[in-house]
Amino acid sequence: MTPKPTLAVVGATGAVGSVMLQMLTHHADVWGEIRLLASPRPSGLPPALDATRAGGSRTASVRGEECEILALSEEALEGVDVALFLVPDEVAARWAPIAATKGAVVVDTSAAFRADPDVPLVVPETNAHAARVRPRGIVASPGCTTLALIVAVGSLHAEFGLDELVVTAQQAASGAGAGQDGAEALRAQLGLVAGHDDLGTHPGDVRRAVGENTGPFPGPLALNVLPWSGTPGADGASSEEERVRDETRRILALPALRVAATCVRVPVVTGHSVSVHARFERPVPLDRAHEILATSPGVVLYDDPAAGDFPTPADVVGTDPAWVGRVRRSMDDERALDFFVCADNLRKGAALNALQIAESVVATL
Amino acid sequence: MTPKPTLAVVGATGAVGSVMLQMLTHHADVWGEIRLLASPRPSGLPPALDATRAGGSRTASVRGEECEILALSEEALEGVDVALFLVPDEVAARWAPIAATKGAVVVDTSAAFRADPDVPLVVPETNAHAARVRPRGIVASPGCTTLALIVAVGSLHAEFGLDELVVTAQQAASGAGAGQDGAEALRAQLGLVAGHDDLGTHPGDVRRAVGENTGPFPGPLALNVLPWSGTPGADGASSEEERVRDETRRILALPALRVAATCVRVPVVTGHSVSVHARFERPVPLDRAHEILATSPGVVLYDDPAAGDFPTPADVVGTDPAWVGRVRRSMDDERALDFFVCADNLRKGAALNALQIAESVVATL
Ligand SMILES: NC(=O)c1ccc[n+]([C@@H]2O[C@H](COP(=O)([O-])OP(=O)(O)OC[C@H]3O[C@@H](n4cnc5c(N)ncnc54)[C@H](OP(=O)(O)O)[C@@H]3O)[C@@H](O)[C@H]2O)c1
Ligand SMILES: NC(=O)c1ccc[n+]([C@@H]2O[C@H](COP(=O)([O-])OP(=O)(O)OC[C@H]3O[C@@H](n4cnc5c(N)ncnc54)[C@H](OP(=O)(O)O)[C@@H]3O)[C@@H](O)[C@H]2O)c1
Numbered sequence: 202m203t204p205k206p207t208l209a210v211v212g213a214t215g216a217v218g219s220v221m222l223q224m225l226t227h228h229a230d231v232w233g234e235i236r237l238l239a240s241p242r243p244s245g246l247p248p249a250l251d252a253t254r255a256g257g258s259r260t261a262s263v264r265g266e267e268c269e270i271l272a273l274s275e276e277a278l279e280g281v282d283v284a285l286f287l288v289p290d291e292v293a294a295r296w297a298p299i300a301a302t303k304g305a306v307v308v309d310t311s312a313a314f315r316a317d318p319d320v321p322l323v324v325p326e327t328n329a330h331a332a333r334v335r336p337r338g339i340v341a342s343p344g345c346t347t348l349a350l351i352v353a354v355g356s357l358h359a360e361f362g363l364d365e366l367v368v369t370a371q372q373a374a375s376g377a378g379a380g381q382d383g384a385e386a387l388r389a390q391l392g393l394v395a396g397h398d399d400l401g402t403h404p405g406d407v408r409r410a411v412g413e414n415t416g417p418f419p420g421p422l423a424l425n426v427l428p429w430s431g432t433p434g435a436d437g438a439s440s441e442e443e444r445v446r447d448e449t450r451r452i453l454a455l456p457a458l459r460v461a462a463t464c465v466r467v468p469v470v471t472g473h474s475v476s477v478h479a480r481f482e483r484p485v486p487l488d489r490a491h492e493i494l495a496t497s498p499g500v501v502l503y504d505d506p507a508a509g510d511f512p513t514p515a516d517v518v519g520t521d522p523a524w525v526g527r528v529r530r531s532m533d534d535e536r537a538l539d540f541f542v543c544a545d546n547l548r549k550g551a552a553l554n555a556l557q558i559a560e561s562v563v564a565t566l
Numbered sequence: 567m568t569p570k571p572t573l574a575v576v577g578a579t580g581a582v583g584s585v586m587l588q589m590l591t592h593h594a595d596v597w598g599e600i601r602l603l604a605s606p607r608p609s610g611l612p613p614a615l616d617a618t619r620a621g622g623s624r625t626a627s628v629r630g631e632e633c634e635i636l637a638l639s640e641e642a643l644e645g646v647d648v649a650l651f652l653v654p655d656e657v658a659a660r661w662a663p664i665a666a667t668k669g670a671v672v673v674d675t676s677a678a679f680r681a682d683p684d685v686p687l688v689v690p691e692t693n694a695h696a697a698r699v700r701p702r703g704i705v706a707s708p709g710c711t712t713l714a715l716i717v718a719v720g721s722l723h724a725e726f727g728l729d730e731l732v733v734t735a736q737q738a739a740s741g742a743g744a745g746q747d748g749a750e751a752l753r754a755q756l757g758l759v760a761g762h763d764d765l766g767t768h769p770g771d772v773r774r775a776v777g778e779n780t781g782p783f784p785g786p787l788a789l790n791v792l793p794w795s796g797t798p799g800a801d802g803a804s805s806e807e808e809r810v811r812d813e814t815r816r817i818l819a820l821p822a823l824r825v826a827a828t829c830v831r832v833p834v835v836t837g838h839s840v841s842v843h844a845r846f847e848r849p850v851p852l853d854r855a856h857e858i859l860a861t862s863p864g865v866v867l868y869d870d871p872a873a874g875d876f877p878t879p880a881d882v883v884g885t886d887p888a889w890v891g892r893v894r895r896s897m898d899d900e901r902a903l904d905f906f907v908c909a910d911n912l913r914k915g916a917a918l919n920a921l922q923i924a925e926s927v928v929a930t931l
Binding site (some may be wrong): 235244365366369371384388391392394395396398400401402403404405406407408419420421424425426428429433434435437439459460461463464465467468469470471472474476478481506507508512513515517518519520526527528529530531533534537539541 | 622765830883893894896
């Protein structure tokens with residue numbers, strides 16, 4: 202009997218990492234050693250000022266055991282079979298190839314390799330086969346906004362052939378670059394505006410109340426929405442919008458797919474929502490669309506608005522599937538559908554998808 | 567010299583009414599008497615329990631004077647030249663024709679007459695001419711979501727010919743049926759979730775914290791978005807979504823326009839935002855689109871995302887124009903544009919548009 206594979210969780214202390222540790226505790230246990238890694242954190246602060254992070258050791262709980270968190274280093278990656286990378290882009294760009302060279306299969310949630318033609322971009326429900334060919338030893342997991350919509354869109358595409366996609370994403374705070382910072386900044390802002398019942402009624406009053414406390418956002422998020430996330434891309438798009446387009450094209454293997462994406466940040470802690478207008482090559486009977494969505498793995502159809510049944514981020518946070526509702530004919534066009542999807546950006550949007558990839562890789566090791 | 571016309575403000579105490587009184591104070595004073603009307607409010611409560619509303623008289627300030635608020639009645643409509651109706655649909659449906667029979671030109675912000683072929687649906691920047699023919703003596707003002715997008719879309723349509731529109735609206739709380747109830751409910755909910763830093767991380771935790779305090783919304787709005795507003799329409803659309811489609815078609819005189827609309831309620835007090843994907847009949851040079859938006863009356867182009875310049879509801883609340891940003895080529899299609907619009911749903915979305923109509927009517931009396 203071969204020993205169970207060793208898993209490294211790189212970025213175990215982050216927003217995605219924390220959710221990953223919970224998931225590892227609840228998923229079927231296919232792993233031998235689980236090694237937790239994070240940054241070296243030579244903070245320079247005296248331990249009293251930076252108790253959990255400076256100098257001494259940090260721990261985290263996984264599978265009911267308290268484990269020490271090691272500093273990411275070449276030695277710490279020795280003997281790893283699968284490495285989950287849940288770290289910022291630049292850390293992944295530097296360290297994922299090192300882990301791969303040492304023999305690990307890397308599953309990376311950052312954006313560092315998502316456009317690399319030698320790195321498959323994988324959503325197990327949609328293009329599982331792609332994970333089998335990985336010339337660099339790295340498999341990339343898409344961004345959280347793409348992941349919110351792709352399983353539902355992919356299941357319809359498989360039957361009707363996707364032709365055009367217009368989406369507006371309402372992104373939660375914890376989806377911003379460094380997830381924990383985003384959620385904390387939103388909470389701090391909500392504290393600053395709470396109880397001020399005149400706010401939200403005069404130009405800029407919320408901006409003044411929030412002041413410098415915008416966190417990773419390009420403006421106040423409490424009592425507001427911000428039509429900008431990520432960094433400037435080409436032609437007026439944001440990097441997040443380009444990612445939705447480029448990742449959708451790659452995953453569905455439709456390199457010329459017409460995609461219009463708008464990403465708007467909303468004052469929700471966790472849970473991305475996407476308003477989807479999709480046009481297909483073939484006619485889409487509504488009842489068949491419902492049937493597909495109701496039976497596709499990873500999708501829950503929750504669609505009876507008159508009874509109050511439609512997905513919302515606050516209801517789906519902490520759950521695994523993509524929830525779909527508001528499914529309806531669009532523009533009286535037999536080839537067009539509108540619908541609304543919500544999914545937890547830290548679970549299906551990151552940790553869950555990466556873990557699904559890792560589990561499927563293990564099955565073929 | 568003819569005496570200045572008499573204006574009635576019916577619904578002077580509501581969310582739209584309160585904004586109207588401010589506007590009347592600041593706009594050029596074309597009115598003689600301004601008469602304020604609201605419901606009879608025979609509340610039955612002892613005045614101590616319902617001080618401002620029961621039995622005795624209510625007053626409100628307009629043009630720097632405290633005016634008594636009269637109960638809406640046939641007599642109270644005598645001698646009125648222009649009547650602004652800022653009341654619920656059913657009140658408008660009953661009373662607007664009575665006011666018209668008594669000789670007033672009615673400008674109605676409710677949905678009661680927006681689909682009536684004998685009632686023009688008017689946005690002065692877009693189809694001012696339509697207000698001239700009013701067989702029933704009534705002019706309707708569109709809904710707040712249509713008004714947020716129509717001036718910008720209309721100005722581009724005039725040059726390029728609109729072919730298809732896909733919009734997702736992020737609607738503020740005060741745009742819900744009875745505006746004051748919506749804003750109050752959102753504030754009450756924010757109070758209930760404030761300081762609970764664990765909320766927004768487990769399925770339904772926000773729903774439980776908000777409990778029965780959903781106000782006019784079909785679920786919790788704090789820390790959430792709700793992909794449903796209005797009442798059930800045909801084929802899975804909400805009434806709000808049908809209105810955006812039907813009103814846009816009427817105002818632009820494009821009865822067969824392809825429109826896909828999704829209306830999502832967001833935790834913003836006042837200020838609707840709309841993500842717009844528009845396709846035109848003719849090619850749209852980007853610089854010409856910018857030029858049109860920068861020079862159209864009622865529109866402000868605010869579009870330099872790298873510098874943080876894009877419209878947000880918290881920044882545009884309390885202002886008159888529709889603010890447009892994020893203008894960009896869509897789908898590499900020379901006929902398609904994406905952009906983002908924000909406007910104050912109580913101002914351009916209701917009071918301002920109605921007042922503009924009323925002022926244009928006065929000019930022709
Ligand atoms: N948040 C989302 O919804 C989401 C969704 C999809 C994908 N992603 C991607 O997932 C990745 C993690 O996101 P997150 O939201 O979890 O970010 P986060 O909360 O900021 O966590 C970052 C993690 O990376 C670690 N780290 C930072 N610098 C490091 C270094 N030099 N060496 C080793 N570890 C280092 C941090 O450890 P320390 O505690 O030592 O700093 C922490 O564990 C990012 O690439 C993000 O784009 C996020
Ligand atoms: N809120 C928006 O963003 C918005 C935008 C566009 C259009 N609209 C439309 O504008 C209208 C007013 O909306 P709102 O948000 O201002 O509502 P609101 O805050 O609920 O105000 C309703 C107004 O109508 C009066 N009213 C109610 N019943 C009456 C009756 N039987 N007789 C006379 N007056 C009566 C109320 O007076 P009392 O104080 O006596 O109850 C109050 O002044 C609605 O039709 C709405 O659909 C609203």
